[in-house]
Amino acid sequence: MRHARLAAFFLTLLLGCVPASHETARQVFDRTVREYHLPSAEAFGPQREKLLAQSASGYELALQLGGNDRPLCAAALRSLANVRAEQGRLDEAVKLWSQVGRQYPTCDWEVLQAWKSAADLLWDAGRRNDAAPFYRQIFQRFRSVPSPIEQSVARAASRRV
Amino acid sequence: MKRAFFYICLWALAMQTTAFARLSVVTLPGRDSVQLTIYNSADLTLVRETRFLTFRKGLNKLEFSWANTLIDPTSVEFRALTHADKVEVLDVSFPPRVTNTLEWRINSEVAGEVQVEIRYFTSGISWSADYVAEASRDEKRMDLAGAVRVNNNSGEDYDNAEIRLVVGVIKLVQDIADLARHGRPGPENMPTTVALDEMDKKDDAVRNRALGAMADAAQTAEARPREIIKENLSEYFLYTVEGRDTIPNGWSKRLPSFQASDLPVASYYKFEREQWGDQVVRFYRFKNDKENKLGNEPLPDGDVKAFRFVTADKLYSFVGRTAVKYIPIGEQVEMMLGNDQEVMCKPTLMNWEKTDIHFDGNGAVTGWTVKESWQVEAQNSKDIDITLDVRRNFSGDWSLATDSKYEKVDASKVKFVIPLKSREQQKLAYELTTRYGTNAAR
Numbered sequence: 001m002r003h004a005r006l007a008a009f010f011l012t013l014l015l016g017c018v019p020a021s022h023e024t025a026r027q028v029f030d031r032t033v034r035e036y037h038l039p040s041a042e043a044f045g046p047q048r049e050k051l052l053a054q055s056a057s058g059y060e061l062a063l064q065l066g067g068n069d070r071p072l073c074a075a076a077l078r079s080l081a082n083v084r085a086e087q088g089r090l091d092e093a094v095k096l097w098s099q100v101g102r103q104y105p106t107c108d109w110e111v112l113q114a115w116k117s118a119a120d121l122l123w124d125a126g127r128r129n130d131a132a133p134f135y136r137q138i139f140q141r142f143r144s145v146p147s148p149i150e151q152s153v154a155r156a157a158s159r160r161v
Numbered sequence: 162m163k164r165a166f167f168y169i170c171l172w173a174l175a176m177q178t179t180a181f182a183r184l185s186v187v188t189l190p191g192r193d194s195v196q197l198t199i200y201n202s203a204d205l206t207l208v209r210e211t212r213f214l215t216f217r218k219g220l221n222k223l224e225f226s227w228a229n230t231l232i233d234p235t236s237v238e239f240r241a242l243t244h245a246d247k248v249e250v251l252d253v254s255f256p257p258r259v260t261n262t263l264e265w266r267i268n269s270e271v272a273g274e275v276q277v278e279i280r281y282f283t284s285g286i287s288w289s290a291d292y293v294a295e296a297s298r299d300e301k302r303m304d305l306a307g308a309v310r311v312n313n314n315s316g317e318d319y320d321n322a323e324i325r326l327v328v329g330v331i332k333l334v335q336d337i338a339d340l341a342r343h344g345r346p347g348p349e350n351m352p353t354t355v356a357l358d359e360m361d362k363k364d365d366a367v368r369n370r371a372l373g374a375m376a377d378a379a380q381t382a383e384a385r386p387r388e389i390i391k392e393n394l395s396e397y398f399l400y401t402v403e404g405r406d407t408i409p410n411g412w413s414k415r416l417p418s419f420q421a422s423d424l425p426v427a428s429y430y431k432f433e434r435e436q437w438g439d440q441v442v443r444f445y446r447f448k449n450d451k452e453n454k455l456g457n458e459p460l461p462d463g464d465v466k467a468f469r470f471v472t473a474d475k476l477y478s479f480v481g482r483t484a485v486k487y488i489p490i491g492e493q494v495e496m497m498l499g500n501d502q503e504v505m506c507k508p509t510l511m512n513w514e515k516t517d518i519h520f521d522g523n524g525a526v527t528g529w530t531v532k533e534s535w536q537v538e539a540q541n542s543k544d545i546d547i548t549l550d551v552r553r554n555f556s557g558d559w560s561l562a563t564d565s566k567y568e569k570v571d572a573s574k575v576k577f578v579i580p581l582k583s584r585e586q587q588k589l590a591y592e593l594t595t596r597y598g599t600n601a602a603r
Contacts, residue, residue, distance in 0.1 A: 030229075033260055038228060041259040082257035093257070109235050113255040120254050148238040149253055149263065156252035156266075 022072065025065035029076055032058025037079065040086070049087075056083045074104035078114045085121055094118045094130075101137070108150075112142060116153055123160065135160045193276070195322040197408075198399070199288050199311070202327075206286040206315070208232075211242065211278050216269035220251075228261035230316035231285040239265050242276040285315035286408075288326050290418070290463030292485070294445065294496070295477065298470050299545050300428035303447065307418040307460065313408045324402040324416065328461045328487065398459050424454040432506035432539075433552040439507070440500035441549065443481065448493045460488040467498050503542040504581075506551055511536050511590075519599055528599030536590045541581035551577045555593060558601035563591035 032055055040051035059080040066073040081096035100107075100114035119134035138157040142150045191212070198207040214223070227234050241248035247270035254264050269275065288311045295304040311324060402416050427446045431437075445467060450456040467480040481498030488494050512534040519528040539549050554574050561567070567575045579587055596602065 033228060037260050079260050082260060085257040116253075117255050117257055121257070147235045149235055152250050152253045152265075 021065070022067060022069040025062045025067070025069060025072055025076075028058055028065060029062040029072060029079075032062065033079070037083065040083075052083050052087055056080060056087075059083065070104050071107055071110070074100055074107035074110035077103070078110050078117075081114065082117065085117070090121060090125060094122065108142075108145075112138065112150060112153060116157075119157065119160070128160075132161060192320065195319050196325065197286065197311075197319060197322050198325040198327065199286055200327045201287055201289075204284045204287065206283050207280070208283055208319075209278060209280045211276055213274050213276050215273065216248065216267070216271065216275050218269060218272040221267045221269055223265040223267055224256075224262060225265070225279065226259065226262040227281075228259075231283050232315070232317070233282045233284070234261070234263065236280075236282040237263065238280045239267075240278050240280075242278050244269075244271050244275050247271045248275055248277075283315045283317065285313070287312045288324075290461040291415075292460075292463060292465045294426075294465055294467040296426060296428065296445065296467065296469040296480065298472075300445070300469060300547075301426065302423050303426040303445065305421045305424060305447075305455070307420075307463075308415050309402060309418050309461075310413055310415045311406075311408050312413045313410055316410055318407070318409045320407045321405045322408060323405050324408075326400045326402065326461070328398040328400050328459050400458055400461070419457070421454050429548045429550055430501060430504050431550045431552065433554075434508070435554050437500065441504040441506050443498045443501045443504075445496045445498060446493060448491070449488045450491050456490050459490055460485070460494075462487045465496055467496065501543075504547060504549060505538075505540040505542070506549060507538045508551075508553070509536050509538070510534070517596075517600060526598065528597065528601070530594060530596045530600050533593045533595075534590070535593060536588055537577070538586070538588050539579050539581060540586040541583060544583050546580070546582050549579045549581055551579060551589075553577075555595065558596040558603045560594045561591055562594070563589070565589040565591065567591075 036051050036055040036058055040048055040055060043051050059076045062076040063073055063080070066076060077096060078100050081093045081100070084090075084096060085093035097114040097118035101111045104110060115134045115138050119131045119138065122128070122131035122134070135157040139154050139161055142154040143158070145151065145154070193211045193213055196209045198209075200206065223239070225237060227237070239250055249268050250265050251268050252266040254266065256262060256264050288309050290307060290309050292308070293306045295306075297303065309324075309326060313319065400418070402418055406414060406416055408414050424447060428443065429446065430441050430443050432441050447453055448455070449460055462485060464482060464484050466482045468477045469480050470477045483496050483498055485494060485496060510533060512532075514532045515529055516532060517528070517530040518526060521527045535553075537551055539551065541547050541549070552570065552574055553576075555561075556573055561575065565577055567577045569575050577589060579589065581587060
């Protein structure tokens with residue numbers, strides 16, 4: 001928790017305490033991805049924990065500042081869920097991934113990634129009944145989209161419904 | 162070769178249930194080849210990269226990250242080029258441990274090397290054309306060299322890439338660009354993806370049709386290179402820059418595109434006060450066809466710098482610079498190269514007279530005629546012979562009397578074409594009669 005507060009503090013300082021705006025939110029998001037979240041994938045032990053905590057704080061801040069920049073907020077919320085999953089907080093992660101679909105339903109790509117991440121993680125954790133609704137939603141919504149990636153995901157989801 | 166956050170790793174899995182377990186790294190493949198097809202009109206580039214991957218029999222994982230790039234992740238596509246019937250994408254997932262990364266789960270019935278293609282669209286890569294024209298001393302022949310400048314701000318380095326440029330506009334690509342502009346929130350240079358995410362389903366359909374059309378166009382043109390392709394009332398041309406080049410992120414690179422030597426050119430000079438004031442403007446004119454040693458491809462719009470050799474040992478001087486629009490095959494090109502102070506044209510009003518005045522019953526003027534006598538003095542101070550095109554604009558019911566040869570351009574414009582030898586001065590005169598009021602017949 002102390003790391004999270006520190007990260008928020010430093011991010012605010014680094015950005016020069018400029019007034020909240022979409023541009024600031026985007027800067028916070030990009031910086032969080034670049035300086036905390038991506039390096040966390042290569043780190044171990046306490047360093048990894050610290051980077052994940054800083055990532056979570058960054059995404060929370062981006063969400064606060066994002067206002068009605070829906071694509072950005074959707075990406076920040078999904079990324080926050082990813083961090084929670086990495087921290088072992090699976091239920092919290094699933095809740096956040098679900099929120100992506102509810103709060104930003106028009107952001108197709110973010111919704112797809114969120115539902116798919118939730119479904120796969122629940123499936124791999126042996127919670128197949130909890131995973132099934134996510135797979136079903138993916139199949140129903142993305143089966144007729146012509147994008148090859150989305151089609152592949154929908155096709156795979158249909159096998160797990 | 163690759164930026165830190167754009168990588169591909171291939172893993173083999175012993176069991177499907179051990180998700181995310183890195184059991185063994187089979188290979189970390191570099192790109193075998195990269196092809197960039199740049200659609201300037203829509204800020205989209207089709208990237209096709211091929212790699213040789215070593216698969217194990219059974220389930221393999223392949224990871225692709227677009228973090229810190231402008232890659233449109235929804236467009237990413239994987240396919241096997243060899244053993245295509247034995248390599249199948251089973252699923253795509255998005256591992257939470259890294260951001261902006263997808264993971265293909267691929268079933269392979271073969272163990273060994275497979276050539277695969279990864280195809281996607283990115284924004285942030287653009288190109289512009291420019292030309293250098295070198296005219297002979299007498300301005301009758303010209304060498305023309307074309308170059309393209311490729312700007313890469315996509316977030317990704319492209320090593321040893323084959324670069325293909327789409328000249329002209331594909332209608333569907335224009336549709337997608339319009340949609341992107343229409344729906345784009347936030348800053349102007351935001352990735353297209355963001356805007357596209359906001360579109361409704363109808364827009365998505367157009368977008369996907371456009372992406373498909375672009376990819377198909379690239380394929381078709383590959384089979385029939387350097388050929389005009391017409392589609393949906395749009396004309397476009399796929400131009401392949403010879404050789405391969407490395408375009409790192411953040412770099413702008415100028416690449417030679419073509420060289421044509423000793424092509425015929427017509428230089429001429431124009432004077433039209435209404436357009437250019439009292440200056441004489443120089444033009445070079447040539448045709449983009451085979452007879453004139455061009456015509457292999459349309460020429461994209463771009464800047465032109467023109468020079469002229471002024472001595473026998475090829476010292477040359479700067480003539481001017483201009484911009485040319487897209488030039489289809491067979492079309493005549495007219496390059497306006499700015500004023501030339503060595504050529505002078507000066508029209509002078511020598512006499513003015515109002516005649517043939519008519520009045521109504523109350524003594525008010527109802528009709529009159531104005532006669533103007535003009536003298537045009539033209540002087541060539543250059544060391545070469547030139548042709549000067551002098552254009553004069555008139556209005557109303559006018560007529561012209563002159564001993565000089567002239568040509569009517571339209572209802573209100575005439576032109577005198579004056580050949581001028583080196584250091585020659587000529588004068589021409591004309592009388593302009595303009596009828597007003599009841600005197601006017603039109």
